[in-house]
Amino acid sequence: xxxxxxxxxxxxxxxxxxxxxxxxxxxxxxxxxxxxxxxxxxxxxxxxxxxxxxxxxxxxxxxxxxxxxxxxxxxxxxxxxxxxxxxxxxxxxxxxxxxxxxxxxxxxxxxxxxxxxxxxxxxxxxxxxxxxxxxxxxxxxxxxxxxxxxxxxxxxxxxxxxxxxxxxxxxxxxxxxxxxxxxxxxxxxxxxxxxxxxxxxxxxxxxxxxxxxxxxxxxxxxxxxxxxxxxxxxxxxxxxxxxxxxxxxxxxxxxxxxxxxxxxxxxxxxxxxxxxxxxxxxxxxxxxxxxxxxxxxxxxxxxxxxxxxxxxxxxxxxxxxxx
Numbered sequence: 001x002x003x004x005x006x007x008x009x010x011x012x013x014x015x016x017x018x019x020x021x022x023x024x025x026x027x028x029x030x031x032x033x034x035x036x037x038x039x040x041x042x043x044x045x046x047x048x049x050x051x052x053x054x055x056x057x058x059x060x061x062x063x064x065x066x067x068x069x070x071x072x073x074x075x076x077x078x079x080x081x082x083x084x085x086x087x088x089x090x091x092x093x094x095x096x097x098x099x100x101x102x103x104x105x106x107x108x109x110x111x112x113x114x115x116x117x118x119x120x121x122x123x124x125x126x127x128x129x130x131x132x133x134x135x136x137x138x139x140x141x142x143x144x145x146x147x148x149x150x151x152x153x154x155x156x157x158x159x160x161x162x163x164x165x166x167x168x169x170x171x172x173x174x175x176x177x178x179x180x181x182x183x184x185x186x187x188x189x190x191x192x193x194x195x196x197x198x199x200x201x202x203x204x205x206x207x208x209x210x211x212x213x214x215x216x217x218x219x220x221x222x223x224x225x226x227x228x229x230x231x232x233x234x235x236x237x238x239x240x241x242x243x244x245x246x247x248x249x250x251x252x253x254x255x256x257x258x259x260x261x262x263x264x265x266x267x268x269x270x271x272x273x274x275x276x277x278x279x280x281x282x283x284x285x286x287x288x289x290x291x292x293x294x295x296x297x298x299x300x301x302x303x304x305x306x307x308x309x310x311x312x313x314x315x316x317x318x319x320x321x322x323x
Contacts, residue, residue: 024228031167031230034104034112039093039119046090053083092124099134101166113166131166135234138184142240145189147207148196152244155207157188158237159222165230176229183225184236191218197243207241214238275299 056079064072094114096102102114106126114120115133122128142156161180163169169176192207195214199206207214215237222233279298 024224027165027168027172027228027230029110029167029171031165032112034102034114034122036094036114036116036120036122039095039121042121043090043093043119046086046093049082049086049089053079053081053086055079056082088124092121092126094120094122094128096120099132101131101133101163102128103131103166103170104128110167110171129170131163131169133163133166135160135162138181139239140181140185140188143185143188143192144244145192147192148194149200151197152246153192153197153207154240154242154244155188155192155238156240157184157218158239159184160234160236161226161231162234163230164232168228168230173229176231179229180226180231184222187218187221187225190221197241207238211238271303275303 057076058079060072060075060079062072063075094102096114096117096119098117100117102120104111104114104122104126105128106123111123111126113131114122114128138159138161140156140159142154144152144154147153159180163176173179191214195205195207195210197207199209205213218238219233219236222236226233275298
């Protein structure tokens with residue numbers, strides 16, 4: 001199974017271009033770390049600011065009740081501003097769970113991604129969007145397509161993937177979940193029409209006979225298709241592969257006939273070897289002198305015995321071979 005870690009041009013295993021995959025456009029944005037500070041420290045400072053602002057307002061009110069408005073009014077104003085500022089700064093504290101990232105935007109512009117779990121503090125004017133970086137599974141529905149020979153087949157696949165670049169996942173495609181699902185189905189259909197279910201030529205690749213090779217090609221094409229969304233394909237496998245019901249019985253008969261022919265071929269090859277070995281042993285040990293006609297009769301009888309479906313019935317010849 002091939003992984004795609006470079007999210008630029010379509011590449012296959014070893015970095016070579018993936019011939020089967022589409023040529024995706026270069027990404028306009030890539031993931032960068034966002035500027036942030038530990039959220040625990042920021043939360044402590046904002047809470048202290050809230051209490052300090054409340055205290056200043058209370059002290060200013062007490063001083064103002066004594067008639068000293070020249071000191072009380074500025075103190076109350078500063079306390080109100082400190083309280084509001086602390087509450088505003090408190091909104092910049094973001095909680096990031098394990099296996100999750102926060103994509104930060106400032107007035108619509110991408111400002112970076114937070115991947116460190118725990119509490120982090122960023123500019124309160126920014127917005128944070130959650131993106132899961134956990135490993136996910138996607139299973140396609142059972143698809144009915146025609147293979148390379150035009151035979152209708154049914155197949156489905158399971159893809160294991162994860163978001164590698166959160167910026168591309170959010171900004172390069174409209175909906176990266178739907179994008180992965182659609183491209184997975186497209187890749188499975190394309191692989192299915194490129195190869196036959198069963199190859200007539202033993203050296204040709206087939207979906208059933210060369211599962212590992214076909215799975216590797218599926219992984220390469222999937223990687224090329226979903227790299228625009230910042231997604232890495234971890235593994236892909238066919239979960240269902242069969243002939244369509246309308247031709248399943250006919251194809252089963254064809255497979256049975258092929259098995260019978262292959263078995264008969266092996267039986268004949270073995271029988272010829274045994275007959276040859278019997279003739280050589282008889283000749284070497286001088287058991288009996290056989291002319292060409294006797295040899296032909298012996299070969300015929302042995303081939304019938306060795307290749308027949310039923311047990312041979314012995315026949316006792318009371319005369320000579322020529323009578």
